[in-house]
Amino acid sequence: MNSAALLEAQGVTLQYKTQQHLVTATYRVDFSVHKSDRFVILGPSGCGKSTLLKAVGGFLKPVEGSITLAGRPISGPGPGRMMVFQEFEQLMPWKTVLGNVAFPMRVARRLPAREARERARAALETVHLAPFADVYPHMLSGGMKMRVAIARALALEPEILLMDEPFAALDALTRRQMQQELFELWKMLGFTMLFVTHSIEEAVTLGSRILLLTAHPGQVRAELNAADLDGVDSSDPRFGKLTRRIHDLLFGAALLAAPADA
Ligand SMILES: Nc1ncnc2c1ncn2[C@@H]1O[C@H](COP(=O)(O)OP(=O)(O)O)[C@@H](O)[C@H]1O
Ligand SMILES: [Mg+2]
CATH class of the missing domain: 3.40.50.300 (P-loop containing nucleotide triphosphate hydrolases)
Incomplete structure (x- = not known):
């Protein structure tokens, strides 16, 4: 193997x-x-x-x-190789959930803003968080923050x-x-x-x-x-x-x- x-x-x-x-x-x-x-x-x-x-x-x-x-x-x-850190406090509090997921795609994959947002929306759907796209991280439970952090990592297709x-x-x-x-x-x-x-x-x-x-x-x-x-x-x-x-x-x-x- x-x-x-x-x-x-x-x-x-x-x-x-x-x-x-x-x-x-x-x-x-x-x-x-x-x-x-x-x-x-x-x-x-x-x-x-x-x-x-x-x-x-x-x-x-x-x-x-x-x-x-x-x-x-x-x-x-x-x-x-995406790293997910402790406590998921790596989410940026001044960005919405969607913004958090979209941001690394713009930086690491150099995607245009619109495409990054579309992919971020799709990633949030896969973790069942689409309804929370426009809220800020402090409004989420710990489990939801973890799902955002994972959606964000997975959106980069690691x-x-x-x-x-x-x-x-x-x-x-x-x-x-x-x-x-x-x-x-x-x-x-x-x-x-x-x-x-x-x-x-x-x-x-x-x-x-x-x-x-x-x-x-x-x-x-x-x-x-x-x-x-x-x-x-x-x-x-x-x-x-x-x-x-x-x-x-x-x-x-x-x-x-x-x-x-x-
Ligand atoms: N930046 C560093 N400089 C010197 N020694 C380090 C550093 N980081 C970790 N170590 C040492 O390397 C060993 C392994 O550390 P680490 O990988 O953090 O262990 P674990 O994650 O299993 O707790 C430890 O003895 C630690 O003290
Ligand atoms: Mg350690």
Whole structure:
């Protein structure tokens, strides 16, 4: 299946150089994301999840290994990889919902205003927010803001949607609701998503595949696939078993040897 992978990371080592230190964030990480995957990267805080997403986004180059999208090496940021950030507060409060969705199409795709607005309207329809096109973001619920942020990203027709712990700051109930809404959107639209989280429950709830990373520096510990995860939601008796198994995989065994930070 490797040849069909949309996004392929091979032996990816990522580092930060500060004045005194060399910090190794991830060490020789391999994974591949296929079209329409709900691919989750799961690991403890500081294991390099955000750093990996930055590299996929084209903001950071691997010191070792390679990342390719549809067979092409990633050489910088581009509208093919849209990042959806935490809390969706990236919506511009002085622009209407339609304006928010249209704006990046004008900037990133250089579309004329009228075409951008037409496409924005269509994108809002797909997430069932067409009636809210002319209101301002502060009038929307959290779930609606998420749908706007996703409509805005999807309007650019990205090959993959990158999400870095978008629900981390939310209370448990809202978080559940947002996960549900995201899953419904995915069922409807089938986009490819690469979702980062440190929550085992969230990974199991959302993922069609889960990559487990060890603590700092992040290395691949295991990968769980559809056969392990299919249809297991929090009401399923297998849910607890699965989360315990993942917990043991992440924290139960000695970590693999990895070079310490220089
Ligand atoms: N800009 C930076 N400069 C130096 N070190 C960094 C920087 N950003 C992150 N790190 C370090 O890289 C490691 C991985 O960080 P990060 O990718 O943010 O982890 P995660 O998202 O999994 O919590 C951590 O040890 C962190 O302290
Ligand atoms: Mg992070």
